[in-house]
Amino acid sequence: MNVWLDVTAIALMISTSLIIAIRYISSGIKWLSFQSLMLSFLTGALAIETGRTDLFVIAVLTLIIKAIIIPYILFRTLQAVGVERQAEKSFGRDRLMIAVLAMWAIGYYVTPDFGQGNGHNVYLSIAIGMLLSGVLIMITHKKALMQGVGLIVIENSLFLAALSTSFGMPFLVDIGIFMDVLVIVVLISALSFRMDELLSSMSIEKLKRLKG
Amino acid sequence: MILLWMVLVPVLTGLACVITVQRTLRILFHVIGSVVTFAFVLYVVWDLAQHGSMEAFNQFFYADDVSAIILSIVGIVSFTASLHSIGYMQHEVSDGHIKVNQLRSYYLLLHLFIATMLFVPVVNNLGMMWVGIEATTVVSAFLVALYRTAEALEAAWKYLILCSVGIAFALLGLVVLYSSSVQVYGPAENRLNWTFLSRVAQPLPAHLLLLSFVLLLVGYGTKVGLAPMHFWLPDAHSQAPSPASALLSGALLNTAFFAILRMFAIVMRMEGSVFVSHLVLIFGILSLLVAFPFILLQQDIKRMLAFSSVEQMGIIAFAIGIGGEVGLVAALLQMFNHAMAKSTLFMTAGNMTQYYRTKNMGRMRGALQSMPYTGPLFLIAVFAVSGAPPFSLFTSEFAISANAFATGHWFGTALFLIVLAAIFGVMVYQSGRVLLGSTPHKEMMKERVGWTTIPLLLPLSFVLVFGLFIPHSVIEVLQHAALIIEGRAQ
Numbered sequence: 001m002n003v004w005l006d007v008t009a010i011a012l013m014i015s016t017s018l019i020i021a022i023r024y025i026s027s028g029i030k031w032l033s034f035q036s037l038m039l040s041f042l043t044g045a046l047a048i049e050t051g052r053t054d055l056f057v058i059a060v061l062t063l064i065i066k067a068i069i070i071p072y073i074l075f076r077t078l079q080a081v082g083v084e085r086q087a088e089k090s091f092g093r094d095r096l097m098i099a100v101l102a103m104w105a106i107g108y109y110v111t112p113d114f115g116q117g118n119g120h121n122v123y124l125s126i127a128i129g130m131l132l133s134g135v136l137i138m139i140t141h142k143k144a145l146m147q148g149v150g151l152i153v154i155e156n157s158l159f160l161a162a163l164s165t166s167f168g169m170p171f172l173v174d175i176g177i178f179m180d181v182l183v184i185v186v187l188i189s190a191l192s193f194r195m196d197e198l199l200s201s202m203s204i205e206k207l208k209r210l211k212g
Numbered sequence: 213m214i215l216l217w218m219v220l221v222p223v224l225t226g227l228a229c230v231i232t233v234q235r236t237l238r239i240l241f242h243v244i245g246s247v248v249t250f251a252f253v254l255y256v257v258w259d260l261a262q263h264g265s266m267e268a269f270n271q272f273f274y275a276d277d278v279s280a281i282i283l284s285i286v287g288i289v290s291f292t293a294s295l296h297s298i299g300y301m302q303h304e305v306s307d308g309h310i311k312v313n314q315l316r317s318y319y320l321l322l323h324l325f326i327a328t329m330l331f332v333p334v335v336n337n338l339g340m341m342w343v344g345i346e347a348t349t350v351v352s353a354f355l356v357a358l359y360r361t362a363e364a365l366e367a368a369w370k371y372l373i374l375c376s377v378g379i380a381f382a383l384l385g386l387v388v389l390y391s392s393s394v395q396v397y398g399p400a401e402n403r404l405n406w407t408f409l410s411r412v413a414q415p416l417p418a419h420l421l422l423l424s425f426v427l428l429l430v431g432y433g434t435k436v437g438l439a440p441m442h443f444w445l446p447d448a449h450s451q452a453p454s455p456a457s458a459l460l461s462g463a464l465l466n467t468a469f470f471a472i473l474r475m476f477a478i479v480m481r482m483e484g485s486v487f488v489s490h491l492v493l494i495f496g497i498l499s500l501l502v503a504f505p506f507i508l509l510q511q512d513i514k515r516m517l518a519f520s521s522v523e524q525m526g527i528i529a530f531a532i533g534i535g536g537e538v539g540l541v542a543a544l545l546q547m548f549n550h551a552m553a554k555s556t557l558f559m560t561a562g563n564m565t566q567y568y569r570t571k572n573m574g575r576m577r578g579a580l581q582s583m584p585y586t587g588p589l590f591l592i593a594v595f596a597v598s599g600a601p602p603f604s605l606f607t608s609e610f611a612i613s614a615n616a617f618a619t620g621h622w623f624g625t626a627l628f629l630i631v632l633a634a635i636f637g638v639m640v641y642q643s644g645r646v647l648l649g650s651t652p653h654k655e656m657m658k659e660r661v662g663w664t665t666i667p668l669l670l671p672l673s674f675v676l677v678f679g680l681f682i683p684h685s686v687i688e689v690l691q692h693a694a695l696i697i698e699g700r701a702q
Contacts, residue, residue: 131384138377147373154380158387165391170401173339177383180346184376187353191369198362207366210447 036066077189103132123164130157148188218252226323246294253287274336289462293455299663367451382431392420435468439502449518454562462555480699493533499526540694542611552671604678
């Protein structure tokens with residue numbers, strides 16, 4: 001069982017790193033879907049290990065909402081505005097990869113013995129690294145839809161943090177968070193679609209009218 | 213049960229408004245729904261003032277005197293804004309700013325927004341409170357984007373992204389809080405409940421509580437508009453339709469502040485909570501200092517009011533940071549008073565922008581003369597919000613600074629008073645430009661009176677009455693709420 005947990009953890013790290021580096025928005029969405037899928041596996045594995053049914057429900061919901069519905073909505077928006085959109089980045093790929101590595105390192109160092117109190121909680125480190133990487137995605141990417149992707153990476157990281165420290169948040173809270181995230185994605189899609197319509201671009205650099 | 217209905221009625225009203233095609237019928241539903249919502253809120257507040265606390269559904273809902281204050285703010289502001297909406301939105305339609313069918317979604321969103329704001333102060337689980345606050349962001353972002361202009365789009369985008377990321381940090385804070393609670397007391401569903409966390413005999417590990425508080429303060433502070441996390445606020449508040457701006461500034465900021473207060477109360481129970489108070493104090497002073505130059509140089513009337521909200525939240529944070537029973541009572545009073553005055557200001561500013569067809573204060577002249585109803589209301593509200601006597605904000609700001617001096621915060625209080633005085637001057641100067649003088653062209657139409665002006669008398673009457681006399685029962689509620697925030701009562 002532990003081997004599988006490690007594999008999913010590594011998959012989470014790889015997918016997060018790749019989302020920063022991708023060239024096309026569509027591959028970013030695919031990796032996001034993959035990341036959520038891994039998260040769902042992890043939750044499912046924990047559900048089997050601990051025998052908790054609520055975790056199992058959460059795993060299924062993660063699969064349906066985060067790995068299928070949300071990427072689908074983002075993908076449809078992308079299709080509506082033109083599929084072969086490139087992800088514009090403020091920095092080159094090499095520098096971004098170094099920055100991501102730094103995020104993982106920070107994630108490792110700021111999370112000493114915390115949580116169950118049985119040594120270094122590696123999943124929490126990964127969660128913090130993912131959180132920082134999500135923020136990095138939002139800072140460095142200029143396309144509105146990629147900011148949405150970054151936001152979901154942040155949400156995923158918080159989900160992982162809750163999972164690794166206390167087997168997820170209370171059940172109802174988790175459900176509520178799912179609903180919120182879903183509506184946020186709908187809103188992000190609607191707004192980026194309208195942005196493309198109105199400013200004929202999805203780049204947030206066009207949003208510079210309001211100052212002072 | 214009553215708490216559930218209070219939250220459900222606006223949801224049902226919104227749904228009724230969106231499925232009704234006929235205009236008169238929709239407005240009828242809207243008015244009835246608003247009145248019923250307001251009645252429920254008043255009943256709950258009255259009940260809380262009598263009994264101190266109430267709970268429902270196996271402690272899913274829990275409300276106390278702090279909730280009562282926030283509920284009364286949300287109730288009054290949303291009732292006023294709902295009635296104001298009827299006239300305002302009709303005018304927007306006839307001016308061609310929005311399409312007729314957008315009105316349906318406007319009313320739906322307005323009522324959903326009110327429902328989420330009523331949900332936050334009465335929910336027991338801090339995680340559900342987070343969900344509620346995130347829901348307020350989502351619903352109000354739709355409202356900010358209602359005008360389909362590039363500016364509105366930009367404001368909504370900034371609002372959604374900044375607040376969602378900010379609040380993600382609050383969620384991390386809750387994860388820390390929950391896991392430390394589970395670690396100490398063992399796993400159970402109620403470990404994130406306010407009723408549980410505020411009553412535990414043995415406090416949670418201090419370093420984890422502090423970490424959690426800092427994350428929550430930054431996260432919810434983004435939503436409250438504390439500097440330096442306030443960047444979305446002037447954009448969103450100025451681009452939304454005016455009744456929505458009034459709700460954002462008057463009600464939503466306080467609702468977010470409520471979430472901070474809940475965590476504050478938990479942290480205050482532990483030893484060495486001075487750090488926490490100082491942190492809040494610093495954010496408060498910073499917000500005051502940041503807001504001042506933007507109010508001074510502002511041309512857009514609604515942006516000026518939005519920055520004034522940043523300043524006011526700074527004042528409240530300052531008062532909470534100073535603490536003490538008097539300080540906290542004054543802070544809560546300031547919250548209430550600001551909500552009343554600022555919502556009036558936003559709605560009167562909405563009337564003015566419709567009348568002059570611009571938001572630029574340089575192009576408005578002689579509002580006192582040409583708008584004989586809105587003009588005086590705006591004048592009174594400006595003086596009230598900048599803290600002139602005899603209005604209620606003077607009372608609360610006086611109490612805040614007197615308490616701060618009494619507790620020995622000489623330097624901070626002096627700075628506080630200097631900035632307040634400067635902002636007072638600037639606000640009066642800026643609004644003088646708009647109100648005084650003669651109308652740019654004489655043949656301008658007469659001001660319309662009705663839905664857009666009469667409801668504003670409700671919040672304004674509180675500003676006037678509480679400036680002169682505060683009923684004893686209100687003081688009692690405030691004092692008990694202050695004790696709860698200090699962690700000395702349940």
